[in-house]
Amino acid sequence: MRIGIISHLKYPIAEPFAGGLEMHTHLLARALRDRGHAVTVFASSRSDAALGLEAVCDATALDEVGTAEAHDVAFFKEHHAYLTLMNTLRHRDFDVIHNNSLHYLPVSLADTLPMPMVTTFHTPPFCWLESGVRMCSAANHTFVAVSRSVARLWDHVAPSDQVILNGIDLEKFGFSPQPDPEPYLVWYGRIVPEKGLHFAIEAARSIGVRLRVAGPILDQVYFDGMIKPHLGDRVVHVGHLDHLALARFVGGARAFLCTPTWDEPYGLVVAEALACGVPVAAFARGAIPEILDESCGVLATPDDVASLAAAVRGAMRLSRYDCRRRAEQTCDARRMIESYEALYNRRIAMHAESEFCEVPLLHA
Structure with missing residues (x-):
């Protein structure tokens, strides 16, 4: 599959990770590439180039964009970066886009893309993201929650199509049978x-x-x-x-x-x-x-x-x-990756079927 992953832009998708979302995005992209998929990660320029990085911006700094009248310069720069990206994706040939950001523009503009989008809910609803989610239709979009708890919090806005628990690389966090002698x-x-x-x-x-x-x-x-x-x-x-x-x-x-x-x-x-x-x-x-x-x-x-x-x-x-x-049993990244792969395949098949059904029949 040709998979585009939209990350958030506040911190690089690179070690040492600023938080769990950066680590999750890095692991998802790396594992999908290891399994033979063509993956492109849209993130800030300081992110890990080995992920198939296409820099959206320089850590949300867009010097060429005028911001003198913006009340919140950082917010505006992030807005402009995602707006530019979504316009670019309209002309790309990805099979599926995985939106791993926390921004309102990717979800609100998902219907403008020629390919299906999967959005993962990593947080409870907040005003900007909720507003964007309410703008998009379900026809070309799938919502995933990282836990049942998060799914319940989003139910009044957009029910999650699936819960896929996050996973970690168990090899990177090896088992220590004995603690340090000094407690x-x-x-x-x-x-x-x-x-x-x-x-x-x-x-x-x-x-x-x-x-x-x-x-x-x-x-x-x-x-x-x-x-x-x-x-x-x-x-x-x-x-x-x-x-x-x-x-x-x-x-x-x-x-x-x-x-x-x-x-x-x-x-x-x-x-x-x-x-x-x-x-x-x-x-x-x-x-x-x-x-x-x-x-x-x-x-x-x-x-x-x-x-x-x-x-x-x-x-x-x-x-x-x-x-x-x-x-x-519960936290293995392989389970998470396999679940996303199966979801991508289902959404690609559904999208292809819907496009076929929209082709007008020719009568002799």
Whole structure:
């Protein structure tokens, strides 16, 4: 198949990944190429060239576009980049377009394309994306949710045609049967308020176990006010790690703390921890209860430090082998890729059939 993948443009699709969406897009494109498909990724110019990259813009910077009258320059530049891309795609020969962005223009303009589009819902509805989704027809478009939780949140706007759980490369997150001899807990992800790192710090302090933190600082005010004052011997920020270093870092922990303050659409970090054999203590929000069961994780009351601390104690008693088994059963990227391949084929066949039916019959 000839597959075009539209990414979002705020961060490069390259390691070290800014977040789960970047990692997911990279994995999807790489795996599809490995399976023999002709894949083109439309992303910012700093993304991984090995993905079949066609740069849409230089990290949303379009210097040649006048922006003097724009109230939000970054928003306008992103708008212009996607508008240009969608116009370009009208003249391309892809079999299917997979929209992996969070922008309203690809969905609102999907009906202008000569090929079918698949859009994955990676987030709950928000005003700009919801507006675009309401503009497109179902005839040339398929919506996929990354969890049942996300599908329910979109039901009032556009019911999902299918739920395809995200997956991870289990080989990149290898199993660690034994934790590091010096006990520590781990938290990693984007350091922003909605990821709730401050709750993990409080819970680790309350049970007297060191906490090690990894991830990019994407909200400096939050980091300076809520995180930095607690750093020291008991709480250490090791920086932003690539896959290999991250797997070693996570694999040595006694437990992983997942502390979102919102309904997490999926939770790739949970899947990665399980793949390493690390039990999870997590707030019961969004899709996290769909990934965890009693063999591999303990759920805590959201925003409750005492409940989280109790969950950590329970998680540290769980089997690391059961955690890895759960990852293999639920989080394997091969299952995800096969599901998308089957969906692409169905949509291409349906599109071809609809085009055939629209050809007028000639009478003798």
